[in-house]
Amino acid sequence: MPRPCRESYGDQKPPYSYISLTAMAIWSSPDKMLPLADIYRFISDRFPYYRRNTQRWQNSLRHNLSFNDCFVKIPRRPDRPGKGAYWTLHPAALDMFENGSLLRRRKRFKLLKSDKDRLENELAALANLNR
DNA sequence: GTCTAATTCAAAT
């Protein structure tokens, strides 16, 4: 994952996958985590192409967040109120795009079930503390 | 042309 790109592709579809765009958005934020609405905003601000067909690509984006283990949902802290949870990148997925292409990774990032279960337990515990 | 990641539609939660 390289720099938060500033170049514009006009109304043409930018050469990035939703995974890449989402990673850029999260990467660009000070805390390296963003709520869904801010991810949407990052993408549509930079790429005019994504100011249309919002229902389609936003649904696809959401599908990616849930489906790919590289995105981790962090419960909101009570002192930072708002709507959805925060999304961040799994530490082990930071080099996800080590290979050149931002369109397609060589392999999908998947956690071992044991690691995934452990992570989910930790996050559940965190959610309890915040309540 | 094969392999499989990415996208889309969409139901269920």
Add this chain to the structure above:
DNA sequence: ATTTGAATTAGAC
């Protein structure tokens, strides 16, 4: 808003 699945599209080799 989030998770899941089936079907389809498409990038890398």
